Amino acid sequence: MGLDYDISTNEQNFVLEALKQDVRLDGRKLNEMREVNIKILPSEYGHVEVSLGRTRVGCKVSSEIVKPYEDRPFEGIFMINSEISPMCSPFFEVGAGGSGYGVGSNSSQANEEVLISRMIEKAVRRSNALDVESLCIVAGKKCWAIRADLQFLNYDGNFVDASCIAVMSALLHFRKPDIEVAGEDVVVYDTNQREPVPLSILHIPISITFNYFNPNGSEENIKGDLNNELILVDADLLEERLSLGSMTITLNKNQEICQMMKSGGLNIDASLIMNCCSYASKLVDELTEKIHNVLKQDAAVRTNKTEEKELRVFNER
Amino acid sequence: MTDTHLRSIKFAPSKLALIAPDVTLKRYIEIGLRPSLRKFHEFRPVIVSPAGFSRYEKEGKSSNAILGSSVVKSGSTDVICSISAGVVEDSQELTNDYRLRLDKDIIEADEDENNSSSKDEDHRVNQYSSVYSVVEVSRGRNGPPTSEEIELSQALYETILHSGMITKESLNIKLGLKSRDSEGKPVIIRRYDSDDSDILNEFAPKKNFSYVLYAKIQVYSKTGPLFDLCYAALIKALRNTKLPEMYINEKETDAKVSALRARKTNKNDSNGRNGSDLQEFDLLCDPVSFHDLKIDEGKLSWSSTFGITHGSDSVLLADPEGEAEENIFEGIEVVSSGNDTLFSAVITGNIGEDDHAISKDQIKEAILLSKRRSANMIKEL
């Protein structure tokens, strides 16, 4: 069951009234994202923590060598585990929507978890962000399985966008051990023997979620033709609960739409959606830039050590 | 004026033990008795015997997949344990054998510098193996494993692994090769018998395979501490476990080896897991010949459980049994060989209020008793 998240009528009206006047509770503009903070944990490769305002999501990428699927002998395996635990909010239930325990509860919270999982899955995995063919080692026999475990730590709305950034930056940062193939034998090198190699990432899909409100109530939306719906970027928990509809667009830097979802909710004019898209594409550019910057900074810290090591070895020779 | 007075309700001792186990226990201890009517330090008698339903214990040929078995009885509890095995390709063979390679000196120089060797042989835990056990406490209905069953299974696995009773080496498969001799009769060439090793070296796969042991432990009408009985059953079964010899066909022939399961290991290692597949080899199980599973005899051990009553007259109760006694929270569980070596000790105590704390003397006493018990019981295994 989990806890229910109730919002009093007073609070509802207050938030909505503020939105009508172009004010959000945390002082943002309607089309402003919360500050994205990407933290790479220094101890290992591919462990990233992303915070979007107070929403916090961790992502840890790991690799192993397994046998590929029978029907896809030339492809590696890529999995995303996005089980939401009540840690981020007692609103979620242990193993409710996940494959975990098969409790199979039909509560709306469980549905929400499934929705989030599916969206991340579509945005990252189905858009071929990670080149699975490059993970093949020996066709039909051995391949890499890359696994991204999402850790949902704190919930303040917009899990999808935060986890998308987390998964992508973790994948970009991850290094798998170097290997050498001799016939059918595979030699795996330890990380301190050979520099581990990065994954081949084809593009960086990033999700942007929009939430819709109608200042005149949902009835006007259907009957009237005012088209003055309020569009919010990156809603927090309160706004997410109150919104009348949402849309998630996943784009990459090349302005290609990888995934788009608008399920039900307010009816939105097609031209508004176009505006959303072009606006999202701007945000995506900024975020991609940000991810690259963070990775560059981290790489600078790490390479110093390895360069030293290489130099030292040459001297000894 | 109506006279309201509460009549006292009387319960039979067995009922009171259900409602208020602590009260029952206290009353018994006050008069110097245990609810189970045993002496404080007296264990229940345990009968350990082979069950005799493994494939090598039966008359004639048997296609049974059970390789070792045992039955343990104590009080009304019966525990049946059966051992089966699977085959996996060793992950070791995949790890880097860089010492033969060109960049050998670079790596070694590097290792000297860091004072760290990535050689796995140094690691004690890498030499040991364990048995994956599944404990089923019969409840008269099916369902997912209870937390008690999971706890028992995992405790058995961890205790055996860290005790070092089973070495990895003892589970290695020495592959034979099926071939035909000069008269055209099929023979199986084995590595240890003979001068034919050249042939083997030529034809045998470079990969190594090893057995993975599985145990299924069934418990009927549970009373008292189960870990002790399950542990005894498991060790007894392992003691009479026999592993079949394996060989590969020279040519692709015959049937495939039956379902083989791979177990994932090294979850937390930075290298990630190494895959295993058997598909490319025609691995077959010899129907007749077998060898004993080697167990380190010096590490045979027996587990004893004690409950500790609290209060000023705190006593140690060996092998707590029945509603009142099993309800004691504080306890000590010791796995020991007959001599001074312990393989596991789990102490569950209470916070230090009202003389509830476990004293060092009690720990010593429990260990002493368990050693004596082990010395007596190990010969049963």
Add this chain to the structure above:
Amino acid sequence: MSFQTEIGLLDQVDGSSTFEFATTKVITSVAGPLEITRMKNEKPTEAFLDISIKPATDVSSTRESFLVTKLAKVLQKTIDMDKYARREIQIMVQLLSPGESEEYTVKELTAIVNSVYLSLLNGGISLRTSFWATCCVIDGNGEILMRPTNKQLRQSVSHHIAVFSIKDGKSDALIFSDSKGSFSENELLKVLDRCCDDIDSFNSKVKKVVLDRVKRDYIWS
């Protein structure tokens, strides 16, 4: 001493903390007392502890379930269970970095117990006593090494974890201990003594981090 912690970092739950020592890192959260979520869990006289432990990679397995049982043993006596009759206390553990191989759980359990303790304090759950955990190994030469690295752990002959209650700034009663490997009686007793001392040495720092947090929480007074 060598541990890092951050208390009260999550705001959707009542109490939370991270705990990091010797490359093992966990984050835990406590929510409660809550309405019971499943009727069958309701206990008429005491609280129901809903504990769940998630590993850093992969989904929970029997290894984590066993950790849950051990953690429950510690918490059952230390949380004031009678105070929360027919209520539920939800304890979530997320491992961030295990810091040890799969075969072992000592370091993880140590970090979990300590982190849960800090989270319980942060969440304002009534406790019957303070407690703290530490772990150690005995190496091939019979030396006791407190809070080992993964390498020391893998080379060790036996490994131990002990949880003690703390009274008047001193470790007091043994709440839980678990030892695996091969060791002697004397070694076990020595280990318990050393753990006692180790916990004492942590005490002032634990007090300080808790005090700092409380000061921040009650900033208006």
